[in-house]
Amino acid sequence: MYLSRKKITLAKEIYNKLFARNNQVIRTAKFSSGVVSKNEEQKVESEINEEPTTHFGFKTVKERDKSKEVYSVFEKVADSYDVMNDAMSFGVHRIWKDLFIQELSPLHGCKLLDTAGGTGDITFRYLNYLNNLENKKKIKSYVTVSDINQNMLDVGQSRAKKLGFTPENGYNIDWLQSDAENLSCPDESYTAYTIAFGIRNVTHIDKVLSEAYRVLQPGGRFLCLELYDQYSFQMIPVMGKLIAGQWEPYQYLVESIRKFPKQDELKGMIENAGFRQVTYKNLTFGVVAIHSGFKI
Numbered sequence: 001m002y003l004s005r006k007k008i009t010l011a012k013e014i015y016n017k018l019f020a021r022n023n024q025v026i027r028t029a030k031f032s033s034g035v036v037s038k039n040e041e042q043k044v045e046s047e048i049n050e051e052p053t054t055h056f057g058f059k060t061v062k063e064r065d066k067s068k069e070v071y072s073v074f075e076k077v078a079d080s081y082d083v084m085n086d087a088m089s090f091g092v093h094r095i096w097k098d099l100f101i102q103e104l105s106p107l108h109g110c111k112l113l114d115t116a117g118g119t120g121d122i123t124f125r126y127l128n129y130l131n132n133l134e135n136k137k138k139i140k141s142y143v144t145v146s147d148i149n150q151n152m153l154d155v156g157q158s159r160a161k162k163l164g165f166t167p168e169n170g171y172n173i174d175w176l177q178s179d180a181e182n183l184s185c186p187d188e189s190y191t192a193y194t195i196a197f198g199i200r201n202v203t204h205i206d207k208v209l210s211e212a213y214r215v216l217q218p219g220g221r222f223l224c225l226e227l228y229d230q231y232s233f234q235m236i237p238v239m240g241k242l243i244a245g246q247w248e249p250y251q252y253l254v255e256s257i258r259k260f261p262k263q264d265e266l267k268g269m270i271e272n273a274g275f276r277q278v279t280y281k282n283l284t285f286g287v288v289a290i291h292s293g294f295k296i
């Protein structure tokens, strides 16, 4: 069998990545079984104690560095993000997102803030949903797509153009670069808030939830769609490398799913932020879940 030089290099790279990960697991095992010296253990502990840390995938990073790391992940993947979403979920993410908008069931007059909105998938579904609802009184609806990453928003804006969601056609999507932990939106300015596949990327989930609560009007609804680790995601980095030519951003994706709080824990956090009637619904045997809460 003939293998091109490019394919051999790619295979070597994939092999090295897998091998490097195994070494990391062995090092961690040695550390916890006492094989690594006390000095090394103390050094790591003192480094960790110096400044608040958090996880970036399986890595421990300083809190102030996490958003930069996440930013760089989505900066790298912005152009291939939509193709990869289809490949990684075998297109099922489209069904999950449709179900998410059905769960929201927006009415005309809705003011939606789609946070961590990326390339606009949730927003375009929201607009399509409203288009299919009768609107005799011509009530206007609104949507703001906000994301920390301008690259993702840029891709979203060109998609909006291609899909015909333009001001000439009567659509005024507001694209806003903003951190979900510190939104540049006034208090009580939206009737609905969505965050799809976004909350696991943030440094402080509690801050995101309290910001969601702040910007929602009384009676407003919070909805979150998130992936859970009920499924083997080991192929994702390999597919990332083969399809988008990048390994690290997709390795991060797998690790961030594993580190994310489980459904009941997130439900508790949503309640702690002040939301009421908090529930969640598992889809596809718990691979993803929709969390819901009301500001009442």
Ligand SMILES: C[S@@+](CC[C@H](N)C(=O)[O-])C[C@H]1O[C@@H](n2cnc3c(N)ncnc32)[C@H](O)[C@@H]1O
Binding pocket: 067, 070, 071, 074, 115, 116, 117, 118, 119, 120, 121, 122, 146, 147, 148, 149, 152, 178, 179, 180, 181, 195, 196, 197, 198, 201, 202, 203
């Ligand atoms: C996996 S994408 C999801 C995009 C979109 N919601 C979807 O379902 O296709 C995650 C998005 O979260 C954004 N993000 C990460 N941290 C954020 C933060 N602190 N504030 C706002 N957006 C953030 C990323 O830039 C990225 O666009």
